[in-house]
Amino acid sequence: MPELPEVETMRRDLQKAVGRKVITAVEVLDPKAVAGGPDSLTTGLAGRHVRSYDRRGKVLILRLDDGRTLLLHPRMTGRFQLLRPHDELPRHARVVFHLSGGQRLVFEDPRRFGRVELRPAGEEEAGTLLCRIGPDATRCDADRLREALRRRRTPIKALLLDQTILAGIGNIYASEICYRCGLDPRTPSHALRLPEVRQLAAATEAVLSEGIALRGTTISDYRTVGGRSGGFQKRLAVYGREGEICLRAGCPGRIQRVVLAGRSTYFCSHCQRKGRRRK
Numbered sequence: 001m002p003e004l005p006e007v008e009t010m011r012r013d014l015q016k017a018v019g020r021k022v023i024t025a026v027e028v029l030d031p032k033a034v035a036g037g038p039d040s041l042t043t044g045l046a047g048r049h050v051r052s053y054d055r056r057g058k059v060l061i062l063r064l065d066d067g068r069t070l071l072l073h074p075r076m077t078g079r080f081q082l083l084r085p086h087d088e089l090p091r092h093a094r095v096v097f098h099l100s101g102g103q104r105l106v107f108e109d110p111r112r113f114g115r116v117e118l119r120p121a122g123e124e125e126a127g128t129l130l131c132r133i134g135p136d137a138t139r140c141d142a143d144r145l146r147e148a149l150r151r152r153r154t155p156i157k158a159l160l161l162d163q164t165i166l167a168g169i170g171n172i173y174a175s176e177i178c179y180r181c182g183l184d185p186r187t188p189s190h191a192l193r194l195p196e197v198r199q200l201a202a203a204t205e206a207v208l209s210e211g212i213a214l215r216g217t218t219i220s221d222y223r224t225v226g227g228r229s230g231g232f233q234k235r236l237a238v239y240g241r242e243g244e245i246c247l248r249a250g251c252p253g254r255i256q257r258v259v260l261a262g263r264s265t266y267f268c269s270h271c272q273r274k275g276r277r278r279k
């Protein structure tokens, strides 16, 4: 599933590849892919172009020149591909944006959970996911995070996945963030002291920015707009490494897998410690 670094890579690629090209027509191949129905896209987008390419968490926010906004939610397997005039449509194409110059931007999505949503001017957030999610996880404020953690007994790894607290972290990066700051992912959130919360916030920013620099993590479906794999899968320290030796210098531990809140969680029980404050 694309997480923040993958969606940020999509954002950068779209900005570069599509830029200010004019949308000449939109074809909806799968009505389910469009929140609010296909007519909202097929009528009225011709002649428009994207003025700015933004993102919050795992949502792409494309602001159009007429004040309206396109929200793009890749969810499980959604991704974008830029096709030249004679390229064939990919098998799982859901929405096709025809662009000036003959190129097509295709939203493809094998699992069909992704959505495209056109919002009226001035109503970018109302009634959408954007008003329910927290600040983007690339700006992880330790004091705010501490407030969110202190009254919860949820394991910190599950809390990192809570999009209302921080937007953008998914299952792969949550395990990597806990490893980076040396905290056991099962630690109850309220057990963290302020210095540990600061380490968690710093690790969050560091891991996500490395993920962005390497253009995301490809385990199965994720590809960049240019059709390439990301590079961060080669840097994963714990995710998917069950039974392998811990990479931390001098640590004799092996990577374990446990299930937290229904999701696989990887960590080294030798060098990742529980929070110090106990109740």
Ligand SMILES: [Zn+2]
Pocket: 246, 247, 248, 251, 252, 253, 254, 268, 269, 270, 271, 272
């Ligand atoms: Zn270790």
